[in-house]
Amino acid sequence: MDEGGVEREYRRRRKPPLVYFLLPGLLLMNAFIQTNRVSPDGDGGGSGYWWGPPAFALLMALTLARIALEQFRTHTRVTAAGITAQGPLRARTWAWSEVYDIRVERAPRGSGRTAPQWLTYLYDFEGRRFLLWQLNDWQVDDPYAEVAELCLAAAPLRSLTWERRPDVEERILRGVMRRRAGMWGAYGGIAVFFLMFVADIWRIVMGRPDHPFILLVCVPLASGVALAVVLDRYWSTRPPRPPARQP
Structure with a gap:
């Protein structure tokens, strides 16, 4: 210093x-x-x-x-x-x-x-x-x-x-909403991945054609993005609290 x-x-x-x-x-x-x-x-x-x-x-x-x-x-x-x-x-x-x-x-x-x-x-x-x-x-x-x-x-x-400037604070809160929606979208994509993994194993056991790339990559990614977009639009009308600061 x-x-x-x-x-x-x-x-x-x-x-x-x-x-x-x-x-x-x-x-x-x-x-x-x-x-x-x-x-x-x-x-x-x-x-x-x-x-x-x-x-x-x-x-x-x-x-x-x-x-x-x-x-x-x-x-x-x-x-x-x-x-x-x-x-x-x-x-x-x-x-x-x-x-x-x-x-x-x-x-x-x-x-x-x-x-x-x-x-x-x-x-x-x-x-x-x-x-x-x-x-x-x-x-x-x-x-x-x-x-x-x-x-x-x-x-x-x-x-x-x-x-503090109100216009900047509003943009900061908007960023909070985007990150929050993205985080829950990622969680949703991970959950869908495991569901698709079980579904793919079931198709193999039943002797049906399996599509690993579609089920394990495309579907989870699309689901996560869709969930993030929906949550972002929903939370944009209900601004969350500012991120917690250290007391």
Whole structure:
């Protein structure tokens, strides 16, 4: 931190839980084993789903790579010129004049043991939300006090005050509704996937033609998107509460 209290850098200081890497690693190992046992022509006991294990192995490998990048590459740097959030692959920088607010909010499913409970987001004047990496209750003792101090130190660097603007707040709430609808749409898609999996197994047992790509990919995706659109339109007439902030 510099003499004026603005220069800061937030990096990982707490090791991630072993389960972050252990479970995807075990699934990846199993997928590779199954890949070696199943061939496109059905040899080795294949049942026509030869593409399943390789696709799953690729998905798990990408998941592990993303977890590693999030843990060891991401950080947030604050200077007198603005804020830079380094994500897993790319960095994004905002000048102080582009920052509408910085807020500490409760994580959607943070448990405190396997994930942070409180995350910090930057909001621009379009109401868009961006995660400030590593500025959370895992890496900072009191993220709310840290953000309050940061906003106070940055106030002289801004041409605007930190006061609320109704038009921006309305756009922020609209974003809350979109994310909420998308989350429930994803849950719905996952539920439909398992239903279609059971239906596909039933068709195989009954000797009927199975359509794995349609049942296990197309139907869940279409169902999730449709549910998200319906919920988004429904909740647009009933604005939810603003995201919870740390007391």
